[in-house]
Amino acid sequence: MKKVEIVGAQVDLGANRRGVNMGPSAIRFAGLAERIEAMGIESRDRGDLIPMQGGKSLDNMRSYEAIVDVDKRLFEEVLESLENGAVPIVLGGDHSIAAGSVPAAAYHYKKIGLIWIDAHADFNDENSTVTGNVHGMPLSAICGSGPDWLVDYGDRRVYVDPKKAVIVGGRDFDPPERVRLKEAGVNVFNIREVDTHGMADVMRRAIEIASDGTEGIYVSFDMDSINPQDAPGVVTPVIGGLTSREVFLACEMLANTGKIIGIDMVEVNPILDERNKTGELACSLILSLLGEMKY
Numbered sequence: 001m002k003k004v005e006i007v008g009a010q011v012d013l014g015a016n017r018r019g020v021n022m023g024p025s026a027i028r029f030a031g032l033a034e035r036i037e038a039m040g041i042e043s044r045d046r047g048d049l050i051p052m053q054g055g056k057s058l059d060n061m062r063s064y065e066a067i068v069d070v071d072k073r074l075f076e077e078v079l080e081s082l083e084n085g086a087v088p089i090v091l092g093g094d095h096s097i098a099a100g101s102v103p104a105a106a107y108h109y110k111k112i113g114l115i116w117i118d119a120h121a122d123f124n125d126e127n128s129t130v131t132g133n134v135h136g137m138p139l140s141a142i143c144g145s146g147p148d149w150l151v152d153y154g155d156r157r158v159y160v161d162p163k164k165a166v167i168v169g170g171r172d173f174d175p176p177e178r179v180r181l182k183e184a185g186v187n188v189f190n191i192r193e194v195d196t197h198g199m200a201d202v203m204r205r206a207i208e209i210a211s212d213g214t215e216g217i218y219v220s221f222d223m224d225s226i227n228p229q230d231a232p233g234v235v236t237p238v239i240g241g242l243t244s245r246e247v248f249l250a251c252e253m254l255a256n257t258g259k260i261i262g263i264d265m266v267e268v269n270p271i272l273d274e275r276n277k278t279g280e281l282a283c284s285l286i287l288s289l290l291g292e293m294k295y
């Protein structure tokens, strides 16, 4: 990897707890740019996107107008980075921002693999959602299962083939999500697969699926995939998560493929964090995805 471009998305409207809009600062404070430069990778910071004030809301799609607006701007930022020949690194923000970043990569490369490391499936639409929180919908929208208004890029809309999308570390899916995931054909390696077969085996299979017939792999990393003891600063913590060593291994294996075309690092909530522990871990995982090796 020769060149990266960092963009922050200060979005916390997709979740029901505020504060995750400060995630980009927390990850930058952990020394992101300095450590990338130390690896000899050229980096440029494109700054942060800030959501509009107000905007329309519905019970089953909270703050949808502001979220769609910021995702449209993020789409353009990510697309420009890709056109510059860089790997975009998107700092969230809640996971609703992936509906801006991933479709830009799908439009640019046409056929992409997607690895979604997350405790949740984020595979609801406006009918199946219980909470109305848009951060529970992006993967579904990206894969063409709706809500379509979340990925409305006109003639530039390219869905990710759900058969090339892989969820790793899932452990808190809503019952309707399980049905919808199956119908769509998304690949799921839940936490039990990791327990039973180990992260190395799970990632080998996940990478195989996401690389097969694609131009590269987009990695969308939700920090709530990790055990709350290691990553307490997240919006929706779920006990019994991946260990920090397991996620480092996943990132190192992804780096080794040389196929990473874009990265989201989302759901870091500094208000709920302990001395920026989660921000620092998120920063180190990005470095790991870029190929940093300290042993």
Ligand SMILES: [Mn+2]
Binding pocket: 095, 118, 120, 122, 135, 222
């Ligand atoms: Mn998520």
